[in-house]
Amino acid sequence: MAGPGMDGLGERLTRLLRKHLTFLAPGQELPPEASLRELGLNSMNAINLLLEIEEEFGVVVPDELLVADTFQSLTALESVIASLLGEAETA
Amino acid sequence: MTERSGDRLLETAGTLSETVLGRWAAEVDREGRFPRESLAALREAGLMSYFVPARLGGAGGDLANFARIASLLGEGCLSTAMIWAMHGQQVASLADHAAESHGGLLEEIAREGMVVGSVTSEFGKGGDLLTALAPLVAEDGGYRVRRAAPIVTAGGEAGVYLVTMRAGKDVPTSDVRLVCVRPEDGAVTVEGGWDAMGMRGTTSVPMKLDVRVAAERVLATPFRAIAVQSMIPVGHVGWVASWFGAARGAVRRAVRALRRRAAKGGRPLNSELLLDRLAGVRVSLDLIESLLGRVAAELDGLRAAGAPFAAYQDIRLNILINNLKVAGSTLAFSVADRLVELMGLNDGYLRGGELGLERTFRDLRSAALMFSNDRLLAANGKLMLVEGSGLSGLFG
Numbered sequence: 001m002a003g004p005g006m007d008g009l010g011e012r013l014t015r016l017l018r019k020h021l022t023f024l025a026p027g028q029e030l031p032p033e034a035s036l037r038e039l040g041l042n043s044m045n046a047i048n049l050l051l052e053i054e055e056e057f058g059v060v061v062p063d064e065l066l067v068a069d070t071f072q073s074l075t076a077l078e079s080v081i082a083s084l085l086g087e088a089e090t091a
Numbered sequence: 092m093t094e095r096s097g098d099r100l101l102e103t104a105g106t107l108s109e110t111v112l113g114r115w116a117a118e119v120d121r122e123g124r125f126p127r128e129s130l131a132a133l134r135e136a137g138l139m140s141y142f143v144p145a146r147l148g149g150a151g152g153d154l155a156n157f158a159r160i161a162s163l164l165g166e167g168c169l170s171t172a173m174i175w176a177m178h179g180q181q182v183a184s185l186a187d188h189a190a191e192s193h194g195g196l197l198e199e200i201a202r203e204g205m206v207v208g209s210v211t212s213e214f215g216k217g218g219d220l221l222t223a224l225a226p227l228v229a230e231d232g233g234y235r236v237r238r239a240a241p242i243v244t245a246g247g248e249a250g251v252y253l254v255t256m257r258a259g260k261d262v263p264t265s266d267v268r269l270v271c272v273r274p275e276d277g278a279v280t281v282e283g284g285w286d287a288m289g290m291r292g293t294t295s296v297p298m299k300l301d302v303r304v305a306a307e308r309v310l311a312t313p314f315r316a317i318a319v320q321s322m323i324p325v326g327h328v329g330w331v332a333s334w335f336g337a338a339r340g341a342v343r344r345a346v347r348a349l350r351r352r353a354a355k356g357g358r359p360l361n362s363e364l365l366l367d368r369l370a371g372v373r374v375s376l377d378l379i380e381s382l383l384g385r386v387a388a389e390l391d392g393l394r395a396a397g398a399p400f401a402a403y404q405d406i407r408l409n410i411l412i413n414n415l416k417v418a419g420s421t422l423a424f425s426v427a428d429r430l431v432e433l434m435g436l437n438d439g440y441l442r443g444g445e446l447g448l449e450r451t452f453r454d455l456r457s458a459a460l461m462f463s464n465d466r467l468l469a470a471n472g473k474l475m476l477v478e479g480s481g482l483s484g485l486f487g
Binding site: 022023038039040042043044046047048050051063064066067 | 221262263264265470473474476477479480482
């Protein structure tokens with residue numbers, strides 16, 4: 001998924017995600033397909049997470065991508081952010 | 092509810108507020124005790140079953156009249172109005188989400204009129220209504236409910252408590268269930284007192300629960316859905332209506348006193364400052380009433396149409412419901428504050444005055460603090476940032 005120049009995207013996202021996932025023990029690995037909801041992400045801290053991601057990566061996630069699917073799992077989130085970063089690069 | 096039975100309830104509430112609630116309000120405040128005479132009168136008048144569906148023996152009432160009744164009660168005794176409104180929150184939650192599974196309990200509420208209390212506060216989780224730490228633990232085919240709560244309104248006085256518990260020890264703190272607990276289930280104890288600045292009759296005491304309940308006592312609907320669809324909207328409407336009533340009652344009493352005194356040769360009523368201040372408090376009252384009516388009508392529309400859960404998750408609606416609480420609490424207190432100014436030291440500030448303004452002032456000071464305005468404004472700010480998105484329904 002991660003293309004050239006995007007090394008560490010998954011790690012950076014995991015770092016941001018971790019503090020909102022109350023059911024992911026410190027040091028426990030975040031499985032890429034695990035349900036973020038089941039790990040403790042709720043709608044209010046999803047908004048906090050979103051704002052942190054936008055600040056970290058310098059992108060704005062458009063309204064049409066702010067849907068449940070985007071926040072399904074690390075993989076889903078990573079793919080959305082990667083594509084936004086790609087757009088930013090080619091723009 | 093027919094229009095006629097609604098009118099009758101309003102008339103009853105108005106009469107009781109004046110004759111019973113108003114009569115005991117000062118003593119209840121002074122002694123910081125539960126307003127048992129007032130609650131007994133509401134029970135006798137059938138007002139405790141307001142949200143119980145008609146087929147189960149209640150009034151099956153809507154939010155518009157709920158607000159009107161709470162306002163009338165708030166004029167007489169704000170502690171009583173708040174206990175009644177919070178009871179209504181609980182009964183509406185049961186009626187909306189457990190009318191089939193807990194029909195017997197709703198019938199009992201209609202018959203006996205006992206207070207249904209709410210146990211949602213918990214040490215260590217902050218003020219977040221939608222999370223719970225203490226988990227349900229399976230025991231003998233039922234569940235052990237063991238937890239403490241720092242603040243339970245009408246604690247020790249309720250016949251049933253609806254208690255938030257984490258669904259299990261291995262699930263997120265946001266996976267919450269609502270459990271019906273009765274005092275006779277086991278150890279349901281009051282652990283302290285309630286010596287507050289105002290709202291002193293609400294006896295919002297700390298409690299401890301350690302009981303085993305049958306599995307059926309746990310409502311099947313996740314608490315988040317109950318809270319978003321019923322408990323929060325009904326609560327905000329009921330609280331604001333109560334505060335509005337207390338402020339409106341204080342204004343009425345002040346106006347009567349001003350006219351009486353002027354007629355006896357006291358302060359003349361043509362003072363521009365006085366008229367300006369009086370007109371100013373009316374602006375605040377009208378603003379609260381208008382927002383209250385609007386939110387109640389919108390929610391009644393959703394309820395009558397049997398709107399799906401998603402409709403209640405709408406970001407715009409949630410901001411509006413939060414704003415009702417923020418604006419209502421702030422404006423109602425400002426009315427009491429300005430009345431104290433307007434009436435002066437003797438009629439406004441002294442304890443035991445016949446207008447009771449000092450009590451209303453202390454009571455309404457609590458309004459911004461319960462379900463804290465700071466928290467609601469922070470939530471609204473965040474919601475506004477993503478208002479155009481589908482984020483609200485994310486994890487419903």
